[in-house]
Amino acid sequence: xxxxxxxxxxxxxxxxxxxxxxxxxxxxxxxxxxxxxxxxxxxxxxxxxxxxxxxxxxxxxxxxxxxxxxxxxxxxxxxxxxxxxxxxxxxxxxxxxxxxxxxxxxxxxxxxxxxxxxxxxxxxxxxxxxxxxxxxxxxxxxxxxxxxxxxxxxxxxxxxxxxxxxxxxxxxx
Numbered sequence: 001x002x003x004x005x006x007x008x009x010x011x012x013x014x015x016x017x018x019x020x021x022x023x024x025x026x027x028x029x030x031x032x033x034x035x036x037x038x039x040x041x042x043x044x045x046x047x048x049x050x051x052x053x054x055x056x057x058x059x060x061x062x063x064x065x066x067x068x069x070x071x072x073x074x075x076x077x078x079x080x081x082x083x084x085x086x087x088x089x090x091x092x093x094x095x096x097x098x099x100x101x102x103x104x105x106x107x108x109x110x111x112x113x114x115x116x117x118x119x120x121x122x123x124x125x126x127x128x129x130x131x132x133x134x135x136x137x138x139x140x141x142x143x144x145x146x147x148x149x150x151x152x153x154x155x156x157x158x159x160x161x162x163x164x165x166x167x168x169x170x171x172x173x
Contacts (some may be wrong), residue, residue, distance in 0.1 A: 009133045016127030017084060017089045020136075023121025023159075025095030027040030029051060029104055035121070036161035037138045039139040039168035047172060054093030061085035071144050081137045088136075 001009075034042045041056035051059075065081050068074055104110050128136065135143065138160075144173050146156040 006133070008085050009131045011113065013084070013128055013131035013133050014087060016124045017088045017132060018029065018095075019120055019124030019127060021088050021091030021123055021124075022095040022098070023117045023119075024053075024057075024092050025099050026117030027114050028096060028117075029099045029102065030110040030117060031104065036164040039164050043168040043171045052093050053096060054089035054091070056089075057092055058085050058089035061137040064137040067141050068137070068144045071148055073147070074144075077134065078140060080134050081140065084086055084134070085137055104158045 024034065024038055028038075028042065033039075038053075038057065041053060041060045044056045044060075045051060045053040048056075059106075062082065062085060065078070065085065068078060068081075100111075102113065104113050134140075139157075142157045142160050143153060145151070145160070146153045149156070
C-alpha cells in the first residue's frame with residue numbers, strides 16, 4: 001500500500017473516531033445507558049467528577065492498551081492507539097458539548113437520542129472497518145485475549161462486555 005493510500009486510510013479512521021465519539025455523546029445525553037465498553041468510563045465520570053467522560057475514556061483506553069502490551073506478540077504499530085485514544089476522548093467531550101443544547105427530558109426524546117446515537121455509532125464503526133488500518137483499543141484488547149487463549153473472538157468479546165458492565169456496576173456502588 002502506498003504512503004498516500006495509507007494516509008487516506010488514517011484520515012478516514014480519524015473521521016470514524018469522530019462519528020463513533022459523537023454516537024457515544026448522543027447515547028450518553030439520552031441517559032438510557034451507554035455501550036458496555038463505555039460503561040466503566042461513564043460511571044467514573046459520574047462518580048469521580050474531577051474528569052469528563054472523554055478523559056475517563058482516554059484513561060480506560062490506555063489501560064486496555066497496556067493490557068495488550070503485556071503480551072509477547074504486541075506490535076509497535078499498535079502504539080498508535082494511544083494518540084487515537086486521546087482523539088477519541090476529545091471528540092467525545094466535543095460531541096457532548098454539541099448535543100448539550102438538545103432537550104432530552106421526555107422518555108421519547110431520550111429514546112430518540114439513543115437511537116440516533118446507535119445509528120451514528122454504527123456509521124463510525126463501519127468507517128473504521130473500511131479504513132482497515134488499526135483496531136481500536138477495546139477490540140484489540142479482546143483480540144489479544146482471544147489469540148493468547150486460543151478462543152473464539154466473539155465469545156471473548158461477549159465475556160469482555162459483560163466484565164465491563166460488572167466492573168461499572170461495582171464502581172458505581
